[in-house]
Amino acid sequence: MARTPRSWRLARRSAILLLLVLGAGALAAAAPTWLRTSGATALDADVQVHVTGTTAAPGVGAGALVVVAAALALGLVGRIGRWVVLVVAAASGVVVSASAAAILRDPVPAATSAVAEATGVTEMTSAVTLTPWPAVATAVGVLVVVAAVWAAVSSPSWGRVSARHEIVRPAAGTPVARREASTAEAGIDAPGSPAPSGAPGRAAQPPEAGPADEPDEQETWDSLTRGEDPTDR
Template identity: 55%
Template sequence: MSRGAAPSRRTAILSLLLLGGATLAAAVPTWLSTTGATALDPEVEVAVAGTSAAPGVSAAALVLVAAALALGLVGRVGRWVVLAVAAVSGVVATVSALGVALDPEPSARSAVADATGVTELTAPVELTAAPWLAAALGVLTVLVAVWVAVGSRSWAEASTRHERAPGPTSGGSSTRPVPAPEPSGGAAPGAATPGTDRADPAGGTSPDEISDHDAWDALSRGEDPTDR
């Protein structure tokens, strides 16, 4: 299927919910009717609902509703599990409904035995359209589950595309270099401060590093202080 036909998560949930509700509604009414006889009443009318004739249909419908609700809560792996459960519930509903639609007499005899105490049928079994409707809804459930499974691949892509970028380091603050303090007195960067020792490139002492006392002593001896 194309990406444009892919269902959203909301559409998938609503579709499965509607199918579950419709399947359960199809199991409630009368599926078949017949008559039996007792010693006191020669004709006892018996009507059998789908919930009695095919309990698997109503059970599958309830499972489908639960799967639809779970589809909005699970992640990627859970989504596949939920859709597999939905598909299986559709298969169970179809098989159970077709079992009654193709051979309704066993269910009718069981219902007559409960009503009269004997399994003898005094009239043919009349079948309604409800079993066929339930079987069709089961097939549709399987198709919808496959459709959602194929289209749900875009759900993960959409969530990945909108993930937040990694934040700063722990504590919410980023590490920044702290500038070195400037020398006091407005001195230019790299200028020597008084009292510090700095080696002269020629191996001597810089003139800035000669104290006044040493300079005076050198001058007293007739020496040039800068030659030291």
């Protein structure tokens, strides 16, 4: 069953909205704390260190911003540009997912860097604790890739359906245009067009009757001078 213009517009808007939601979701997942650990200084034996997702995995925040930008651009670009936008969106989803998965595999380097920044030493006094947010960000990145692939699969129908519902005027030289030209030359009017003056095959309209001829004023006075009745003619 062929899609209607409303359905292909809905599909495009759904793709844009889905990418926007997923990009915002990746940003939201990167904001909370991902890692917890502790260190020590000469003045404080227990320094609690909390590492957010944007600090532990900068690629998540950057990729999420690119996904949002790609979603906005999807509503503006043309037929070729949409493929570029969707490829960029899928690549950004891969970056988000890979950055978050790297923290899940080995959170120690990110925790060590955060402890060194907080205490001045790289030695941690407790184990690294992970929150659920790295796993959430990984899942959101995978969903971004799936959404970009779905939009790419449904993307060709956007142009086909819109072109099928456009009214195109026949160009010069086509059989329809030649038939219209021959019809105009033969004097056959198109429906709803005004009838041309002097067209063959149509009875000429009689000229409108003008006002009655007025008698000449000088001749009237001459007749009166001669003693004649000017009205008796």
